[in-house]
Amino acid sequence: MRLSAYLAHEIMIASNRRRSLIPLCFIATFALVLTTCEEGHERFSLEGLTMGTSYQIQLLEIPGEKGPEALAGEVQGILSRLDREIFSTYSPDSELSRLNKHPVGISFAASREMMDVLLLADAVFSSTSGAFDPTVAPLVNLWGFGPEVSLTEVSVPHDRDVEEALSRVGFDHLVIDEARSEVVKTRNVMIDLSAIAKGYAVDQIGRLLDERGSESYFVEVGGELKIKGVKTDGSSWVPAIEAPLDQASEVYEIFSNLGRSIAVAGSGDYRNYFEVDGIRYSHEIDPRTGRPVRHHLAAAYVIADSAALADALATAYMVMGEEPAYEHAERGEIAVFLIAREGDAFVERVSSAFSPYLGEQ
Secondary structure, eight states, rough: OOOOOOHHHHHHHHHHTTOEEEOSSSSSEEEEEEOOOOTTTTEEEEEEEEHHHHHHHESSSSSSSSSSHHHHHHHHHHHHHHOOOOOOOOTTHHHHHHHSSTTTOOOOOOOOOHHHHHHHHHHHHHHHSSSSSSEEEOHHHTTTOOOTOTTTOEEEOOOOHHHHTTTTGGGGGGHHHHHHHHEESOOOOOOOOHHHHHHHHHHHHHHHHTTTSSSSSEEEEEEEEEEEEEEETTBBBOEEOOOOOOOSOOOEEEOTTTTTTTEEEEESSSSEEEEEETTTEEEHHHHHHHHEEOEEEEEEEESOOOOHHHHHHHHHHHHHHHHHHHHHHHHHTOEEEEEETTEEEEEEEOOTGGGGGSOOO
């Protein structure tokens, strides 16, 4: 889900006054653009494609001493490795594809990146009582929301098919040995980390920029964000929360990072669904019941230190529904902005930890 509509408007204005395009000779999936923003100061924008979506990085200056081309190459190298080599479900040779094909009961040697994500996924799985479950793919496919299924012909699956698919779901069928960096499947589950991997990629780019000494940046991968510092004029970065409408993008609310280093991720049910006999079936499948959620929560936005954590929690909250999500956030002091349907209108519910970010625009 896109959180950057407000920033995109600012970038569009800047792009109309573009001064120069720095050519790169790496992979033709990204470009580094030098722009002039409203205040008359230069801003660097690194843009490209990864993980089946786009990414964009806004910088007030190029950190370190290697220059913009070197930084662009490092960014692309990190994203390419995380996508094609580790977390891709499309590449047959990726680490995740190999883990999914690995025999049950046999140890699988995992990379540091894979271990990071699996351990975090396991923590969120436990914390949310299974609402976040990266093994939900058989149910997603059964209900017609998988990558190879067209929603032009949809139907509600039979209960026995739901139960059969449900028997192949459960993140607790993974035994994760952190000390040995090994994973063992106790059942032939299919793992899909798309609801956490983009956030992890954002975190890794943020770490790179931190190591290079960057004091201010805005990183986005597929709508998941990592924001740090302030803009040239001293004002905070201002991301936007998108209205949960299945039409042209519309800003619902804006907030501020307060000059802090924060990560943001969102999830919603309003662009991927089908209707049969007047009943709306969302792509948000509850891995505990095997069926699409039926509550009125339309979108959830989470602020956290880690984009991977925010990504996973936003997904979990969309499964849990408004009241359980709000209670979970309050107990854990988690910053969340929830948007629920109330008839033909929307109402928001904001956790105590999120409220301060709405105060400075």
